[in-house]
Amino acid sequence: MNSSFVYSIPTKVYFGENQLQHLGKELRNYGTKVLLVYGGGSIKKNGLYDKIRKEIADSGLELFEYSGIEPNPRHTSVNEGAEICKRENIDVLLAVGGGSVIDATKFIGAGAYYNGDVWDLVTRKAPITHCLPIITILTLAATGSEMNAGGVITNLDTKDKIGMGAACMLPKVSFLDPTVTYSVDRYQTSCGCADIFSHVVEVYFSMDKDLSMLDSFMEGLMKTVIHYAPIAMEHPNDYEARANLMWASSWAINGFINGGKTHAWSCHPMEHELSAYYDMTHGLGLAILIPRWMKYTLNENTVSRFEQYGRNVFDIHNDSDPMVIANKAIHMTSEFFFKTLGLKSNLSELGIDESKFEIMAKKAAQNGTFRAFVPLDAEDIVNIYQLCK
Numbered sequence: 001m002n003s004s005f006v007y008s009i010p011t012k013v014y015f016g017e018n019q020l021q022h023l024g025k026e027l028r029n030y031g032t033k034v035l036l037v038y039g040g041g042s043i044k045k046n047g048l049y050d051k052i053r054k055e056i057a058d059s060g061l062e063l064f065e066y067s068g069i070e071p072n073p074r075h076t077s078v079n080e081g082a083e084i085c086k087r088e089n090i091d092v093l094l095a096v097g098g099g100s101v102i103d104a105t106k107f108i109g110a111g112a113y114y115n116g117d118v119w120d121l122v123t124r125k126a127p128i129t130h131c132l133p134i135i136t137i138l139t140l141a142a143t144g145s146e147m148n149a150g151g152v153i154t155n156l157d158t159k160d161k162i163g164m165g166a167a168c169m170l171p172k173v174s175f176l177d178p179t180v181t182y183s184v185d186r187y188q189t190s191c192g193c194a195d196i197f198s199h200v201v202e203v204y205f206s207m208d209k210d211l212s213m214l215d216s217f218m219e220g221l222m223k224t225v226i227h228y229a230p231i232a233m234e235h236p237n238d239y240e241a242r243a244n245l246m247w248a249s250s251w252a253i254n255g256f257i258n259g260g261k262t263h264a265w266s267c268h269p270m271e272h273e274l275s276a277y278y279d280m281t282h283g284l285g286l287a288i289l290i291p292r293w294m295k296y297t298l299n300e301n302t303v304s305r306f307e308q309y310g311r312n313v314f315d316i317h318n319d320s321d322p323m324v325i326a327n328k329a330i331h332m333t334s335e336f337f338f339k340t341l342g343l344k345s346n347l348s349e350l351g352i353d354e355s356k357f358e359i360m361a362k363k364a365a366q367n368g369t370f371r372a373f374v375p376l377d378a379e380d381i382v383n384i385y386q387l388c389k
């Protein structure tokens, strides 16, 4: 067991309703010129935009806006945002949205200190040295970007989608109001839930001997998603369901569950290629991949981990052979994604054929899946894509 690690996530979180009254005060800690960054307009439809403008006006802050951040945010948008920061001498960034807006804002903040294409920072061609302070208002429970230092940016010219992080990009403050997520539709709710679930899966499936309290915590997170996802889908305004999913999203990927584990993730690199080539919704791609990856990695060496997953997450309590329990657990994972969450189960349903499998596999393997739970090379990854057809 490797239980030596450093854990430091100093993001201050305001959780719950009626917390926006603290927004002005928190922004003011970092200056007076605020750049509000948001996406395609959902915050205007649900009334959040007006509330934010009022808080900022009441606090006497100077407001600038940059909107139109796309799902799977593009490096070109990040470059535009960074230019505004330089031109207007912005002091602090306010990201209002889901993971795409928050991720883009992180690179806008870093790009404000870089003379050149922000893509250089994403691809590690140039180091990320500084970032403008970031405050977030999360509107979709999914990526955990509100409480971690990473971001994922897409370059449509090169067909690359790359994740990169730096401590300076960690949000200083995040506002998590579950009622803001009432307006998230069924599809984005299910994709978000698949993403939260996947962040735990990527860490849970490891043959490292874990701190067992982290195993229990991860099993609790997965059970939370399984329990509350269908409630949020059926009753979008159910506060309890939205609150549990929102807090689960942050804790699934703020570093806590890693507990010293350093192995590479498997399904995210494979999914990021699907998003890069087909602009797919992240959670949907993960839902399609995970059960196939599980099938592919189940063997005599790994069966004990799948058995524990089956018993503790899906409550499969019987005396069957571990392999039987493992297979049942994988089946129940598929049922959760495709029946409960109602997500499409095959790439062909999305019009994706095998023409890009090899190139996507090659790129995904470069991103380190060979250090994963079960090491995967490009050929393995093609095989897993084939299982998703």
Ligand code: NZQ
Residues within 6 Å of the ligand: 038, 039, 040, 041, 042, 043, 046, 069, 070, 071, 072, 073, 097, 098, 099, 100, 101, 103, 139, 140, 141, 142, 143, 144, 145, 148, 150, 151, 152, 180, 181, 182, 183, 184, 185, 188, 192, 195, 253, 268, 282, 283
């Ligand atoms: O753009 P708007 O109009 O706001 O609409 C968005 C968008 O169309 C909508 N939405 C968000 N909040 C809403 C809402 N609609 C109604 N009511 C609300 N309250 O939802 C759509 C999707 O938003 P997006 O931000 O793209 O979703 P998500 O939060 O799932 O973010 C996905 C991105 O994050 C990356 C993914 O790869 C993808 O690019 N990830 C970031 C991670 C991180 N930083 O740690 C880790 C993840 O594994 C992931 O890779």
Ligand code: ZN
Residues within 6 Å of the ligand: 143, 195, 198, 199, 268, 282
């Ligand atoms: Zn994810």
